Amino acid sequence: MNEYELLSPYTAKALEYVLALSYLLLFIPFWRFVQGEAVPVHALGFGWFQVPNGVHLHVGHAWARPEGGAVEVGLDDFAHKLVGPLETVRLPEIGAPVRQGQKAFTIVAGGQPLDVLSPVDGHVVAVNEAVRAHPADALRDPYGAGWLMKVEPRWLTGNLKNLFSGDAARRFLDAAAGKLAQRLTPQLGVVLQDGGTPVHGIARALDEDHWDELARQFLEGK
Amino acid sequence: MNLNRRTLFKLAAAAGTAGVAGAAATSRASVVPAALNARGVLVDTTRCVGCRACEAACAEANALAGPEKPGDDTVFASKRATSPTAYTVVQKGSLKSPAGEDRFAKTQCMHCVQPACASGCVVKALEKTASGPVVYHADRCLGCRYCMIACPFGVPKYEFSSATPLVRKCTFCAERQAKGLVPACTEVCPSGALQFGMRADLLEEAKARIYTNPEKYVHKVYGEDEAGGTSWLYISDVPFESLKLPAGIEKKSYPELAEGALSAVPFVITLWPPLLMGMYTFSKRRDEVAAKEGDGRQEERHV
Amino acid sequence: MSEHALKPALFGGPSMRENLFLGMTFRAYLKSLLTPANAIAAAILLAGLPTIAYRFWKGLGAVTNLSQTNAWGLWVAFDVVCGVALAAGGYTVACAVYIFGQKALRPILRPAILTGFLGYALVLFGLVVDLGQPWRLPYQFFLTPGTTSVMYEVGWCVFLYLMVLGLEFAPAALEWLGLVKLRRLLGSLTIGIIVIGVTLSTLHQSSLGAFFLMTPGKLHPLWYSPFLPVFFFVSSLAAGIGMVVVESALSHRAFRDRLDPAASVDLDRITLSLAKGGAIVLFAYFFIRLQGLVASGRFDLLATGWGAWYLFEMLGFILLPSFVFAFAARRKSARLARIAGVLTVLGVILNRFNVSLIAFNWNVPDRYVPSAGEVITSLTIVTIGVLIFRWIVNRMPVVNEHPDWRGAH
Numbered sequence: 001m002n003e004y005e006l007l008s009p010y011t012a013k014a015l016e017y018v019l020a021l022s023y024l025l026l027f028i029p030f031w032r033f034v035q036g037e038a039v040p041v042h043a044l045g046f047g048w049f050q051v052p053n054g055v056h057l058h059v060g061h062a063w064a065r066p067e068g069g070a071v072e073v074g075l076d077d078f079a080h081k082l083v084g085p086l087e088t089v090r091l092p093e094i095g096a097p098v099r100q101g102q103k104a105f106t107i108v109a110g111g112q113p114l115d116v117l118s119p120v121d122g123h124v125v126a127v128n129e130a131v132r133a134h135p136a137d138a139l140r141d142p143y144g145a146g147w148l149m150k151v152e153p154r155w156l157t158g159n160l161k162n163l164f165s166g167d168a169a170r171r172f173l174d175a176a177a178g179k180l181a182q183r184l185t186p187q188l189g190v191v192l193q194d195g196g197t198p199v200h201g202i203a204r205a206l207d208e209d210h211w212d213e214l215a216r217q218f219l220e221g222k
Numbered sequence: 223m224n225l226n227r228r229t230l231f232k233l234a235a236a237a238g239t240a241g242v243a244g245a246a247a248t249s250r251a252s253v254v255p256a257a258l259n260a261r262g263v264l265v266d267t268t269r270c271v272g273c274r275a276c277e278a279a280c281a282e283a284n285a286l287a288g289p290e291k292p293g294d295d296t297v298f299a300s301k302r303a304t305s306p307t308a309y310t311v312v313q314k315g316s317l318k319s320p321a322g323e324d325r326f327a328k329t330q331c332m333h334c335v336q337p338a339c340a341s342g343c344v345v346k347a348l349e350k351t352a353s354g355p356v357v358y359h360a361d362r363c364l365g366c367r368y369c370m371i372a373c374p375f376g377v378p379k380y381e382f383s384s385a386t387p388l389v390r391k392c393t394f395c396a397e398r399q400a401k402g403l404v405p406a407c408t409e410v411c412p413s414g415a416l417q418f419g420m421r422a423d424l425l426e427e428a429k430a431r432i433y434t435n436p437e438k439y440v441h442k443v444y445g446e447d448e449a450g451g452t453s454w455l456y457i458s459d460v461p462f463e464s465l466k467l468p469a470g471i472e473k474k475s476y477p478e479l480a481e482g483a484l485s486a487v488p489f490v491i492t493l494w495p496p497l498l499m500g501m502y503t504f505s506k507r508r509d510e511v512a513a514k515e516g517d518g519r520q521e522e523r524h525v
Numbered sequence: 526m527s528e529h530a531l532k533p534a535l536f537g538g539p540s541m542r543e544n545l546f547l548g549m550t551f552r553a554y555l556k557s558l559l560t561p562a563n564a565i566a567a568a569i570l571l572a573g574l575p576t577i578a579y580r581f582w583k584g585l586g587a588v589t590n591l592s593q594t595n596a597w598g599l600w601v602a603f604d605v606v607c608g609v610a611l612a613a614g615g616y617t618v619a620c621a622v623y624i625f626g627q628k629a630l631r632p633i634l635r636p637a638i639l640t641g642f643l644g645y646a647l648v649l650f651g652l653v654v655d656l657g658q659p660w661r662l663p664y665q666f667f668l669t670p671g672t673t674s675v676m677y678e679v680g681w682c683v684f685l686y687l688m689v690l691g692l693e694f695a696p697a698a699l700e701w702l703g704l705v706k707l708r709r710l711l712g713s714l715t716i717g718i719i720v721i722g723v724t725l726s727t728l729h730q731s732s733l734g735a736f737f738l739m740t741p742g743k744l745h746p747l748w749y750s751p752f753l754p755v756f757f758f759v760s761s762l763a764a765g766i767g768m769v770v771v772e773s774a775l776s777h778r779a780f781r782d783r784l785d786p787a788a789s790v791d792l793d794r795i796t797l798s799l800a801k802g803g804a805i806v807l808f809a810y811f812f813i814r815l816q817g818l819v820a821s822g823r824f825d826l827l828a829t830g831w832g833a834w835y836l837f838e839m840l841g842f843i844l845l846p847s848f849v850f851a852f853a854a855r856r857k858s859a860r861l862a863r864i865a866g867v868l869t870v871l872g873v874i875l876n877r878f879n880v881s882l883i884a885f886n887w888n889v890p891d892r893y894v895p896s897a898g899e900v901i902t903s904l905t906i907v908t909i910g911v912l913i914f915r916w917i918v919n920r921m922p923v924v925n926e927h928p929d930w931r932g933a934h
Contacts, residue, residue: 033855365658365659367596371596371736385584472741480675483735494724505625
């Protein structure tokens with residue numbers, strides 16, 4: 001006997017249409033759920049990350065401020081918020097040479113060591129002992145008390161040409177913020193808009209497993 | 223007739239269409255509808271005594287080793303099956319006749335009118351002939367065993383123990399029939415349970431027997447529309463399932479079940495390329511427009 | 526080995542030795558092969574290759590548990606039917622990248638095509654092992670074509686598609702060998718090749734389902750449907766997405782040192798895009814399967830043991846991965862997406878096994894269980910595939926770009 005004749009054709013057809021309609025009704029919300037809410041890019045990223053006048057930013061997010069004969073060097077606001085509170089700062093020895101674009105020092109956050117590139121050429125004349133003792137404090141005043149080392153520059157004018165300052169620096173940070181914005185969830189977007197920062201750094205909030213790779217992309221100037 | 227260019231074109235077009243139609247027809251030609259001169263066998267199980275002479279005759283005609291336990295009725299203790307070396311076996315029914323007699327049924331290839339095996343064979347190793355038998359060409363078979371999967375009666379058997387295995391099943395003695403002889407089993411049957419003839423005639427005969435003895439027979443000819451009709455027809459006075467004849471066989475031919483899928487193929491081949499090229503052109507256009515509008519930021523597109 | 530992998534001199538380098546032995550001396554190369562993973566692979570091959578040889582010497586019965594009632598076993602169910610479904614990543618990603626213009630998926634395109642190409646080659650290998658007289662394979666094309674058979678259509682499609690995949694992958698090989706003119710010629714034919722590939726894939730993915738249209742009495746009613754071809758086609762899309770998610774994650778880890786630092790391979794972002802596609806496809810697939818159930822009207826069967834198994838497949842391996850993909854896309858968690866990918870792949874394997882092995886012949890007392898020989902053979906075939914994949918990726922520009930052809934693929 002043909003089993004397909006068991007159900008009356010009218011009931012079967014009615015059921016099929018009902019199922020199809022239910023599917024269509026369910027499909028719309030499902031699609032929207034999967035696509036995620038649109039995070040308005042223009043509303044984010046502008047002016048989140050600060051950079052004061054007189055500070056020159058390197059593409060690897062280190063900053064340089066010429067003061068007298070030396071250059072003060074630190075890590076910018078964006079990088080600090082990205083990696084979160086620092087656990088250790090491994091600064092070079094006094095007298096060690098540094099080259100622009102080459103590794104200057106290492107920060108450790110969330111158990112991961114991350115190299116930071118030097119913004120200038122020269123040799124180290126001083127390091128911030130206070131930050132070395134309490135690394136987490138650097139986050140609070142990245143461009144002031146959070147300075148990390150002082151460098152006697154070899155060729156300052158040349159170096160500065162490769163650094164961002166003023167409006168260019170702000171645009172640079174906005175672009176970096178824009179790259180992050182593409183990965184944001186709505187909740188995180190709200191947090192950042194309100195001026196807050198995730199406790200362990202934005203990178204960790206964006207990608208628990210590979211946050212260090214994400215951080216490195218920015219710190220290596222890519 | 224004036225053979226100018228116009229006539230030539232008309233002829234060419236007609237020939238072309240006929241050619242295509244012919245090709246389309248031949249693509250179905252290995253399944254031949256019940257032709258008027260198709261042979262069949264009527265198995266009247268009320269006459270079968272279970273002597274198994276048919277098994278012996280079959281083995282001899284096909285040069286096989288003789289039947290299992292000849293003359294020994296213990297062979298009926300369990301359900302039997304054909305094998306690569308036994309093209310036909312007689313089954314004993316689980317029910318006795320109303321008169322208290324044992325009932326038997328000879329099982330073998332049913333030589334369906336529209337066989338699933340032949341339609342599924344990828345190299346036409348199994349082929350339905352116009353006169354009825356579904357024949358096997360051992361020189362073509364590549365051993366995919368789709369015929370075994372497709373056959374609803376579970377007929378084709380495979381030589382799994384051979385390094386060059388073949389499919390084995392009842393041939394309906396096609397070679398003997400070609401010489402004007404009758405199948406070996408029908409020739410030796412002593413009780414007249416097996417009757418060879420034209421399928422249409424045998425169907426009439428079967429129905430006549432049922433009509434004239436309505437209390438005796440089950441009111442059905444097994445094989446009339448099983449699988450769309452088979453060449454081997456059965457009538458019985460006990461339920462067919464008790465004779466190990468499979469129940470649940472579709473009333474329409476099995477190749478018909480695959481026809482829808484097969485006929486969709488040319489449509490997919492025709493429609494997919496323009497659809498895909500259309501989508502390609504559309505998305506290329508969209509990218510070009512986006513690039514022109516100077517959105518330099520957008521190097522990649524996101525889903 | 527890692528430093529050599531990145532040196533441009535490796536690509537189409539002056540010496541075949543550099544090409545073949547990754548820049549090492551033959552001895553050093555052989556030594557580098559002594560790893561635990563290779564030991565396992567060697568053990569599998571050591572058991573499997575003689576088994577295959579024995580199968581050809583003594584016949585199928587000597588190695589398999591096939592019987593007159595169960596004519597198709599593990600080799601057909603896994604190597605052929607599952608194999609074709611899991612190689613679907615080739616056409617789904619190619620279609621997404623070229624037809625729909627999703628350039629973000631470019632970095633995973635070549636690995637997906639390679640997986641597809643090797644997948645189909647392994648299907649052919651599995652088929653040759655399973656067929657009674659495989660040397661007669663060409664008969665269906667050149668001698669006595671069985672044009673009424675679904676298998677005939679599958680045969681042609683797979684044959685042609687294997688060549689198409691070869692053409693789709695050839696640019697990578699040509700770049701490796703430095704054959705510039707041929708490489709450029711192929712590049713100009715890409716779209717045509719892709720369109721043919723997608724058409725052929727649609728046909729044979731669905732036809733694998735069409736095989737079972739003629740078996741309503743043997744396949745359990747909860748799985749049998751006149752719409753089997755549609756089910757197989759749609760689930761092949763899901764299989765392709767799932768396989769690509771899984772394969773790219775594994776490759777990313779296995780070939781980490783080969784990955785281009787210059788290419789912005791953000792695998793997590795790609796995985797999340799795929800997750801969105803996977804969620805939608807599986808959602809739709811679930812509903813068309815439901816439609817199949819309604820069309821059959823056999824709700825009574827849901828209360829049986831088979832019904833429970835059916836619901837297990839439907840809810841646990843179709844609906845669940847759909848939701849997991851959806852959550853992964855929403856929460857932007859690549860890890861969740863990978864879990865969903867694994868579930869999807871397992872689900873497709875389960876479905877193919879159900880249709881061809883488990884729910885097939887469900888009412889027969891003599892049920893089939895694969896023999897050790899069959900299992901080791903299938904394992905061997907997969908191992909060979911993985912080894913070839915690794916050999917190719919370690920030499921040709923698959924997960925990274927050839928320095929001479931940057932941005933060209």
